[in-house]
Amino acid sequence: MKMGTQSWIFTNRPTIIGAAAIGGPREARGPLANDFDLLHDDLLFGEKTFEKAERKLLEEACELAIQKANLQKQDIELFLGGDLSNQIISSTFTGRSLSVPYLGLFGACSTSMQSLALAALIVDSRFGNNVLCGTASHYAAVEKQYRYPTEYGSQKPDTAQWTVTGAGAVVLGQTGAGPQVVSATIGRVVDMGLKDPFNMGAAMAPAAVDTLQAHFQDLQASPDDYDLIATGDLGRYGHQLTLDLFPKYHINMPEKKYVDCGMMIYDQNQPMRFAGGSGSACSAAVAYGHILNRMHRGELKKVLILATGALLSPLSYQQKESIPCVAHAVAIEYTVEE
Amino acid sequence: MTAQKQKILTKKEYQKLAKDNEPRRPVLANCVRAFLAGGTICLIGQGITDIFVFYFGFTEKSAGNPTAATLIFLSVVLTSLGVYDHIAQWAGAGTAVPVTGFANSMASAALEHRTEGYVLGVGSNMFKLAGSVIVFGVFSAFIIAFIRTLIPLIGGA
Numbered sequence: 303m304k305m306g307t308q309s310w311i312f313t314n315r316p317t318i319i320g321a322a323a324i325g326g327p328r329e330a331r332g333p334l335a336n337d338f339d340l341l342h343d344d345l346l347f348g349e350k351t352f353e354k355a356e357r358k359l360l361e362e363a364c365e366l367a368i369q370k371a372n373l374q375k376q377d378i379e380l381f382l383g384g385d386l387s388n389q390i391i392s393s394t395f396t397g398r399s400l401s402v403p404y405l406g407l408f409g410a411c412s413t414s415m416q417s418l419a420l421a422a423l424i425v426d427s428r429f430g431n432n433v434l435c436g437t438a439s440h441y442a443a444v445e446k447q448y449r450y451p452t453e454y455g456s457q458k459p460d461t462a463q464w465t466v467t468g469a470g471a472v473v474l475g476q477t478g479a480g481p482q483v484v485s486a487t488i489g490r491v492v493d494m495g496l497k498d499p500f501n502m503g504a505a506m507a508p509a510a511v512d513t514l515q516a517h518f519q520d521l522q523a524s525p526d527d528y529d530l531i532a533t534g535d536l537g538r539y540g541h542q543l544t545l546d547l548f549p550k551y552h553i554n555m556p557e558k559k560y561v562d563c564g565m566m567i568y569d570q571n572q573p574m575r576f577a578g579g580s581g582s583a584c585s586a587a588v589a590y591g592h593i594l595n596r597m598h599r600g601e602l603k604k605v606l607i608l609a610t611g612a613l614l615s616p617l618s619y620q621q622k623e624s625i626p627c628v629a630h631a632v633a634i635e636y637t638v639e640e
Numbered sequence: 641m642t643a644q645k646q647k648i649l650t651k652k653e654y655q656k657l658a659k660d661n662e663p664r665r666p667v668l669a670n671c672v673r674a675f676l677a678g679g680t681i682c683l684i685g686q687g688i689t690d691i692f693v694f695y696f697g698f699t700e701k702s703a704g705n706p707t708a709a710t711l712i713f714l715s716v717v718l719t720s721l722g723v724y725d726h727i728a729q730w731a732g733a734g735t736a737v738p739v740t741g742f743a744n745s746m747a748s749a750a751l752e753h754r755t756e757g758y759v760l761g762v763g764s765n766m767f768k769l770a771g772s773v774i775v776f777g778v779f780s781a782f783i784i785a786f787i788r789t790l791i792p793l794i795g796g797a
Contacts, residue, residue, distance in 0.1 A: 351755040451752035453719050454769065455728025455735050455744045457670075460663045495651040496658060504658040508649070543661045550648055574729060 306520025316425035320371025323591025326467025356440035363469035384413035412611030414586035419486035436471025439581030463580035470586025479639035489513035503540020509627035534585030534609035535564035537577030563588035677734025715740035
């Protein structure tokens with residue numbers, strides 16, 4: 303059901319029946335290491351190329367999510383996936399190995415919640431059951447795509463972010479207790495004219511606040527309705543900017559309630575961490591691993607995940623275009639069996 | 641009109657806010673680091689030159705080429721071992737400007753694109769970063785040579 307201008311309420315409350323989060327070596331040394339279902343200790347994990355490794359991450363996340371939902375591959379009615387590689391090849395190749403109906407999405411780092419919102423819409427409207435959605439990113443594959451060769455010695459500023467090597471996937475089903483997707487707000491593309499690809503947090507922060515404000519307005523909700531509000535990958539400086547923007551947008555946000563997945567995934571002291579993690583796997587792995595685990599443990603009842611995406615391409619950046627950004631919000635509520 | 645459709649912040653206002661929030665780049669510290677790192681590389685180069693002169697019978701002048709080749713080799717080894725980018729993060733221009741930086745830009749691009757094969761990958765991408773250095777290096781050398789040739793013709797020194 304549509305609410306307000308850009309939000310959806312899922313009256314049938316699709317349930318997350320299986321979820322998986324996978325990480326790489328750097329994520330394994332981070333503070334959330336225990337929340338991953340699988341951690342790899344090198345960047346290639348037996349594959350020949352980083353692109354193949356990225357695909358493997360998504361394949362593994364999907365397989366694990368299906369397994370944890372006590373289903374078989376053939377039970378999946380639809381797979382929604384996306385990633386940061388050209389022509390979203392990692393998702394497409396995962397679709398090939400799953401061999402189920404597939405829709406490829408591109409939302410850069412907002413893909414996690416973009417796909418979750420769409421999956422929830424499909425399950426809620428009874429157009430499908432057991433819908434799988436997920437995304438992956440791989441540090442080396444993404445750097446190659448967007449920036450310099452990984453071994454190139456360029457000095458990065460403090461506002462730069464480190465692409466998360468990992469994946470996150472969930473299966474949504476029509477019934478059952480557990481974490482349920484209750485609402486979503488689809489973000490508008492916001493571009494405040496920032497051009498620095500080494501400061502994506504600042505570029506994405508206005509999109510996050512815009513979607514958050516729309517969410518609260520459409521649902522007549524406030525931060526008090528949530529135990530935790532997490533943005534995807536704004537990093538340290540983007541997080542601070544977002545906090546500065548809240549009063550301007552008349553959002554009364556208790557500082558402790560608002561976190562950023564990019565800041566959570568790495569430890570303060572990890573080398574070359576910069577402002578935090580980024581990449582489409584950042585919000586997916588933290589949400590489907592750490593945050594869902596906390597919900598299962600009863601520490602959180604209702605959370606709002608705001609996945610933020612910088613929709614630039616290397617070409618648009620070279621042609622001096624500014625960075626268009628988007629953020630999609632999905633609310634997840636934990637329901638215990640009656 | 642709902643509040644969210646109103647412009648709460650103009651682009652200019654936001655850009656200023658973002659700029660203020662951004663940490664200042666430690667220019668002085670970066671300069672000192674670049675000086676130390678660049679100087680260290682030059683010191684190593686001098687050491688290598690001395691070795692070539694004292695042990696292999698090169699002259700001060702003819703030792704230049706094998707010294708550059710040795711530094712390039714060391715840079716490529718450090719790049720392949722995944723160490724050079726970590727040093728560069730600390731050193732900045734100190735590792736980018738010397739010949740080692742040039743070698744790193746080529747070696748890193750070659751490594752990066754090895755998976756696309758030798759022709760479409762390594763061959764065509766090796767100069768992805770170094771290409772501009774060569775193009776504009778040759779071009780500016782041409783301009784300087786041109787000026788240098790012209791000055792005596794028009795009665796200069």
